[in-house]
Amino acid sequence: MTDPSTPRPGQADPGVLAEGVSAVLRHLVLLLRRTTAGQPVTTQQYAVLGSLEQGPRRMTELAEEHAVQLPTMTVQINRLEDAGLVARGADPADARVRTVELTGEGRDRLLAVRRARIARLGQDLAALTEKERATLAAALPVLAKLGRT
Amino acid sequence: MTDPSTPRPGQADPGVLAEGVSAVLRHLVLLLRRTTAGQPVTTQQYAVLGSLEQGPRRMTELAEEHAVQLPTMTVQINRLEDAGLVARGADPADARVRTVELTGEGRDRLLAVRRARIARLGQDLAALTEKERATLAAALPVLAKLGRT
DNA sequence: CAGCTAAGTTAGTTGGGCTAAGTATGACCG
DNA sequence: CGGTCATACTTAGCCCAACTAACTTAGCTG
Incomplete structure (x- = not known):
């Protein structure tokens, strides 16, 4: 695998750039794993809690947002509910849907x-x-755009 | 969570930038998960195979590089070995160490x-x-530097 | 050589993902 | 108005991936 710390010329070419991005992504994933090990909530749980910050959501919404099947989200919410971090509710307009909100x-x-x-x-x-931070800040919107096809 | 697509001024400040990076990382992780589902090897297996590209490695080296405990790597290598993708070997200088190499x-x-x-x-x-790609290319070395404390 | 350290493996638990199948409610249509 | 289909979840059962604890084997050292 290419060393992510040694960029080469011609990186504006999509193919070449893809290799660099791929290598950097690998680095970031390993970094994330190291920094999030042993925290009071797992990465997934934290992400789900984040989705509930603005108010109650439906199970289907949560599953879609986290790119996960419904049964997976059911189990996640079960765990969070057992831990007392979220509560299930009902939608008065449709008895089929379960809502989830933060406690x-x-x-x-x-x-x-x-x-x-x-x-x-x-x-x-x-x-x-300072310059490196500015470079990074400039790239954030581009990274956010990736995959938003 | 902050919307990663709406950068704000003052992002060169480490604290503010951290929020943006955090949000973008979340996005990238979700993206990665979506694009790697259902491939012939899992993300982990792919990453381990990548570590073996340059030649045989020891179990401890692999575990360290992937920020994982030894038993985890043992199980990973077992699966890859069962799949015929790697082979275990021995270090002639130290009978305790097992080497692993690609088949x-x-x-x-x-x-x-x-x-x-x-x-x-x-x-x-x-x-x-083209400009966005250039911005991204410029940020790669910075991203690669993150966490290399 | 006794005892400690180092390298791996095994066993058992948890979290997180999947599909398939089941339940209950809503919606639609004849 | 009742039958049928669709929707929203849950349950059950499977695999992968991480962890710790405990075990085995080999090297090292006083």
């Missing part, structure tokens, strides 16, 4: 974990130069 | 999967503008 404890946990993650990431970012 | 089939599989992945990523990248 007070769930919201506290979400915010605490987010603070910890951002602080950790902030340390890494603080080690960069 | 011919393993190398073929690695290259095929890599081609498929890079092609897929290349499609996404081709949808960007």
Whole structure:
């Protein structure tokens, strides 16, 4: 695999760039795994809690947003419910749908974990130069656009 | 969670930038998951095969590189060995260590999967503008530097 | 050579994903 | 108005991937 720290000329070509992005993605995934091991909620649980921050959601919505099948989300929510972090509710207009919302404890946990993650990431970012941070900031919208076909 | 597609001013500040990076990482992880589902090797297996491309490695090396405990790597290698993609060997200098290397089939599989992945990523990248690709290319070395504390 | 350390493996648990199949409710149509 | 189809979930059963604890085997050292 290509060393992600040694960019080569001609990277604006999609094919060549893809190799670099692929290598960097691998690096980032390994990094993420290292930094999120042993936290009070798993990455998945944290992500689901994040989806509930703005208010109750339906199971199907959550499954779609997390690119997961419904049964998978059912199990996730079961675990979060057992942990007291979310509560299931009902939709008065349609008895088939189950809603899910954060409990007070769930919201506290979400915010605490987010603070910890951002602080950790902030340390890494603080080690960069101002120029490097600007370069990174410029690339964020591009990365966010990837896969939004 | 912050919408990764709406960057705000002041992102060169490590704290603010961290939020954006965090959101984008979430997006990329979801994207990766979607694009790698149902391939002939799992993401983990692919990553391990990639580590073997340059030649035989020891179990401990592999475990460290993938930020995983030894027993986890043992099981991974067992599966890859059962699939005929890698072979275990011995270190003549130290009878405790087991080496692992690609089989011919393993190398073929690695290259095929890599081609498929890079092609897929290349499609996404081709949808960007030339300028966006340049922005992304410039950020790759910075991303590669993250976490290399 | 006794005892400690290092390298791997085995066993058992948990989390997270999948498909297939079941239940209950809503919607539609003759 | 009742039968049939579709929708929203849940349950059950499977695999992969991570962990810790405990075991085996081999090297190292006093």
